[in-house]
Amino acid sequence: MADKDVRRIGLFVGREWSWPPAFIDEVNNRDEGVVAEYVKVGGTQQDEPCPYDVIVDRISHEIPYYRSYLKNAILQGSYVINNPFMWASDDKFFEAGLATKLGVASPRTILLPNKDYIPGIVAESLRNLEYPLNWQAIVDYVGLPAILKDAHGGGWKEVYKIDNVDELLFRYNQSGTLQMILQEFIEWDQYVRCLCIDQSEILPMKYDPKERRYHVEDDHLSPELEARVVGDARKLCQALGYDMNTVEFAVRDGIPYAIDFMNPAPDMDIYSLTPFYFDWAVKHMADMCIKKAKTRSQEQKNDFRWARFLPKAEEEKKVAAKR
Numbered sequence: 001m002a003d004k005d006v007r008r009i010g011l012f013v014g015r016e017w018s019w020p021p022a023f024i025d026e027v028n029n030r031d032e033g034v035v036a037e038y039v040k041v042g043g044t045q046q047d048e049p050c051p052y053d054v055i056v057d058r059i060s061h062e063i064p065y066y067r068s069y070l071k072n073a074i075l076q077g078s079y080v081i082n083n084p085f086m087w088a089s090d091d092k093f094f095e096a097g098l099a100t101k102l103g104v105a106s107p108r109t110i111l112l113p114n115k116d117y118i119p120g121i122v123a124e125s126l127r128n129l130e131y132p133l134n135w136q137a138i139v140d141y142v143g144l145p146a147i148l149k150d151a152h153g154g155g156w157k158e159v160y161k162i163d164n165v166d167e168l169l170f171r172y173n174q175s176g177t178l179q180m181i182l183q184e185f186i187e188w189d190q191y192v193r194c195l196c197i198d199q200s201e202i203l204p205m206k207y208d209p210k211e212r213r214y215h216v217e218d219d220h221l222s223p224e225l226e227a228r229v230v231g232d233a234r235k236l237c238q239a240l241g242y243d244m245n246t247v248e249f250a251v252r253d254g255i256p257y258a259i260d261f262m263n264p265a266p267d268m269d270i271y272s273l274t275p276f277y278f279d280w281a282v283k284h285m286a287d288m289c290i291k292k293a294k295t296r297s298q299e300q301k302n303d304f305r306w307a308r309f310l311p312k313a314e315e316e317k318k319v320a321a322k323r
């Protein structure tokens, strides 16, 4: 196969050690004319071509340089998993409202004004804000106990169970410049975490939030509940456009409430997933990335308003030349 016909998948990764090499081996061993490797970057020129057909991004939420690099990669015609534009603009309050509009059960959620601001923000800067807040009305809306959490959070940082207004004020007063939400606490009978790949492959796993571990257990959901969970997870991932995600449900009285579905760099560690689910994640990620690399999918770029303004022929020439 001529070198220019080889399709390339690049990976941006952090410290995780189990999934990235397993994924690279899986892609490269399939011998399908697609190669996977770690991306190397350092000083990116404006409008620089991107040598990858597909990039899998596991870490740009913590490395802003990668995030900007990935936006340019989309401009150059690469397909980025997950879409950096959506990821950058997402938050758990927007997602809760979206779930409701999509007909997915969501705990009652309220968006709180920030506790603190960056230096330079003074009282006159905040003329749009009501003050003082009616904390009793806020608590009455979500009920008690409640969960206070960071709308952009991950890794259980800044997640607090709240039993009364005093506790809420204590935690809120420590939240600094974070964007906090307060949410109805779902007293669950069952907890399910779905690994979601390609917006449609959904693997519902029994999850123990106390141990933060998955348990391999067939038939942990009744067929009706499983169908609803899978359908809801699919709907959410398709609406958000996330190609890898975990969607979490707390089940109360047979109703799955979507708790957290903003996990665009989902945990794929072999220890938490267990080897069985880990293997599923490696294979399904390889299937998706190889498929997208082979078709040189432009669907992501074409979602953007700015794409309509790009000179077509020149763009296509550029994409062809960079391969």
Ligand SMILES: Nc1ncnc2c1ncn2[C@@H]1O[C@H](COP(=O)(O)OP(=O)(O)OP(=O)(O)O)[C@@H](O)[C@H]1O
Residues within 6 Å of the ligand: 107, 147, 149, 153, 154, 155, 156, 157, 159, 183, 184, 185, 186, 187, 209, 248, 250, 259, 260, 263
């Ligand atoms: N509304 C809720 N009702 C009941 N439990 C909740 C609720 N919100 C969060 N939790 C509990 O807190 C945990 C962490 O919350 P959440 O998933 O929103 O935070 P996170 O930082 O994104 O965590 P993760 O890293 O597991 O994705 C959940 O796994 C769940 O056990």
Ligand SMILES: [Mg+2]
Residues within 6 Å of the ligand: 153, 154, 155, 260, 262, 263
């Ligand atoms: Mg999360």
